[in-house]
Amino acid sequence: MGFYLVENPNPTARVTAPYARWGYWGIPQALRQPPKVITVHTAENTPDLTGTDGGAEAVARFFATTPRRASVHKVVDSDSVIDLLPDTHRAIHSRFAWEDSLSFEISYRAAWWGRNPGYEARLLKNAAGICRDWVAEHGIAVRRIDLAAYHRGESGFIAHADLDPTRRTDPGPTFPWATFLTMTREKEADMLSRGDTNQDVFVLQNLLTQYHDLLAEADSDKAPIPGALDGIFGPRTETSVVAFQRYIGLEATGVANSMTVGVLTAQVASHLEQPVDDSARSAAERATNDAQAAHQRLDRLHNV
Ligand SMILES: [Zn+2]
Numbered sequence: 151m152g153f154y155l156v157e158n159p160n161p162t163a164r165v166t167a168p169y170a171r172w173g174y175w176g177i178p179q180a181l182r183q184p185p186k187v188i189t190v191h192t193a194e195n196t197p198d199l200t201g202t203d204g205g206a207e208a209v210a211r212f213f214a215t216t217p218r219r220a221s222v223h224k225v226v227d228s229d230s231v232i233d234l235l236p237d238t239h240r241a242i243h244s245r246f247a248w249e250d251s252l253s254f255e256i257s258y259r260a261a262w263w264g265r266n267p268g269y270e271a272r273l274l275k276n277a278a279g280i281c282r283d284w285v286a287e288h289g290i291a292v293r294r295i296d297l298a299a300y301h302r303g304e305s306g307f308i309a310h311a312d313l314d315p316t317r318r319t320d321p322g323p324t325f326p327w328a329t330f331l332t333m334t335r336e337k338e339a340d341m342l343s344r345g346d347t348n349q350d351v352f353v354l355q356n357l358l359t360q361y362h363d364l365l366a367e368a369d370s371d372k373a374p375i376p377g378a379l380d381g382i383f384g385p386r387t388e389t390s391v392v393a394f395q396r397y398i399g400l401e402a403t404g405v406a407n408s409m410t411v412g413v414l415t416a417q418v419a420s421h422l423e424q425p426v427d428d429s430a431r432s433a434a435e436r437a438t439n440d441a442q443a444a445h446q447r448l449d450r451l452h453n454v
Pocket of ligand 1: 190191192243310318320
């Protein structure tokens with residue numbers, strides 16, 4: 151409930167004017183305007199990839215003790231989210247944009263994205279969770295913006311590297327922006343991704359398997375079998391979702407959001423109803439226009 155840097159004021163900051171009385175390197179003064187931008191960072195620390203991850207805690211301690219002027223609003227790792235400063239405080243998270251942007255650190259390294267998809271999925275889920283709340287509260291646009299757009303005053307998400315390209319690379323050239331923004335945009339309940347284990351995953355796997363079986367043999371690599379029908383969203387389920395999204399022309403995020411599940415459901419239904427006439431692609435276009443009806447079909451499937 152509390153804010154780590156407010157409760158653990160940086161002792162170096164405490165003795166250094168002009169920020170001494172605040173005791174941490176944030177400025178407890180309302181942003182001049184409501185925040186329109188979220189800056190995305192990776193902390194460049196070494197995460198604990200096995201057992202209980204203490205990455206975010208280590209980053210929080212760093213900000214509470216560093217002699218550098220540095221702070222951030224929140225930090226996430228694979229199993230925790232730590233609030234460091236209230237949204238109303240300016241956090242000194244970059245040389246640029248700190249006066250008017252919210253900021254968070256992911257406890258990971260900019261050069262590592264893609265190395266450990268299961269672990270990264272948990273990082274992204276926690277990061278998307280805080281951003282979903284920020285978007286709801288402050289009306290921030292869920293899209294990536296570049297430096298020119300930032301200077302035009304547009305709303306969105308910006309990479310630290312885009313603000314400070316000569317000195318920073320985070321969150322990294324292979325940071326999965328599309329997946330991250332999709333996860334931020336969706337209601338958590340409407341979104342399935344790597345690491346989920348539940349009945350909805352089982353339904354998704356069933357749909358992917360049916361779709362695979364309905365495609366002609368030559369096309370079945372467009373939707374590979376998602377592995378065992380076990381309700382566990384693992385690497386094979388993710389591969390199957392990505393292949394389906396790519397084939398249908400959706401953003402290939404590997405996250406089964408309501409659009410993906412809706413189109414998949416409509417695809418299976420339309421293949422069952424009209425086997426030969428239409429190409430898969432034109433059926434997909436119709437299905438995309440009707441994702442909501444498809445969603446209801448999914449609900450019905452659920453009740454089987
Ligand atoms: Zn950074």
